[in-house]
Amino acid sequence: MSSGNLITGANYLVSGAQLITKPKFRLFIIVPILVNIAIFIVLTSVMFNYFSDVVDAMVGAIPDWSWLEGFKSTIAWIISVLSAFIAIVLYGYSFSVITNILAAPFYGFLAERVEEHITGNTPPSESIVSMTVRTVGRELVKLWYFISRGFLVFIAAFILGFIPLAQFFLPVLLFLWAAWSMAIQYSDYCADNNQIGFTQFREGLAEKRFSAWGFGSLVFIGSTIPLVNIFVLPAAVAGGTILWIKEQPTSRLA
Template identity: 45%
Template sequence: MQGSPGKAIDYFFEGARLIVKPGFRRFILIPLLINLVIFVVVTIALFHAFGDFFTQIQAWSPTWLNWLTWLLWPLVGFVFLVVYGYSFNIITNFLAAPFFGLLAEKIETELTGTAPPDEPWGQLIPRTLQREAVKLWYFVSRGLLIFALFVVLFFIPGANLLGVLIGVIWSCWCMAVQYSDYPADNHQLSFRELRRKLNKQQLTSYSYGGIILLGSMVPVLNIFVTPIAVAGATLYWVREVKQL
């Protein structure tokens, strides 16, 4: 496997330092406001879903199995957090895609001195939303298969952790693809070709996605993770992915 987890960490933290510089702050204001609204809605939904899930499990389980229910709750809680981070990112990126594309463009221009091909807002917004729909279909269609596999493995003793691991790896890949797509889309690179390029640097790509997923699982911090993720992914694009 090619790539390096260390590079992924460097890209993320360098992206965090980059977006607070003068000239970039105005490009993250609207995405942060969108993130704030989504954070409130998704967090409330998570707490209700988590509580309802355990209420149903306890209602269905015989009394003598209640100890097993409480034994499983840390594992189920972790799964809910992964789903929370995954859902937060998917919804946020669908709504804020045009602004994240613009942020990626400005960062690339700052890094290289050359701007991606210019595009009027009237073309940019519908095209980026269409691109988000393509990504959403990719994530959801394959994600449902991963979820089905997870459900099957969850009820097999000793295999439930494997199901969680597969789900986490898939979520890491989705995060890497999602955020690397902004600079790639500015150059109108096909979604399939982007995935092929990212797969050539698997350790960097999966590690970068994992950092984003981890940050997205932490309430409040996840509000700020998405613009940082765009900046770090743009650095990754300029320095490595673009040349692959």
């Protein structure tokens, strides 16, 4: 079975961006964009005000032990690289997580309309209250997955930082994790609308991991760019819906 394609995956975000410009989808992106603007102002201000101070404090906290002198510059480099990447990931992902929790029902409706536009079919009908409870609950499930798995990824990254040559793969590992997280986040709305369990959804997405990485990479990059991230998230919902529909067997949406 094919594991997907990086370029095809990235193109799903482009297709999603083109799709949400259609008049029939505008109602479902106005509120999320307004929420995005408010969150963007708060998170961007916090990041620029505190990042350099936090890195300086962490480097300054390295003990002045004699046996550490030979490793001090390496440790400082590891801290700087990890801190910079973690800050970018936290900024991009915090932006999307907070937005997704607050705007989850709107994104759920957007994914439903995109699915109907592409396939002509709609997920099982439910009330607005039921969809709100379901989508917010699913966001919390995803949040726990990202926290628990992300902790292990960063532990592994820290260990790699002390291994010669392996240090160069550290940013790659972190980037792939961030891309995978974004792919899960935004292609899950369609799966959730069709009442597909989270574990089953992840296993299905893993079968098309390269498409997922291609899509998630572009979403992650867009989510870390100020102003761009305001508009990229609704496009990611549409693109993730397209990815899930195009890449998964029909039986998964049955």
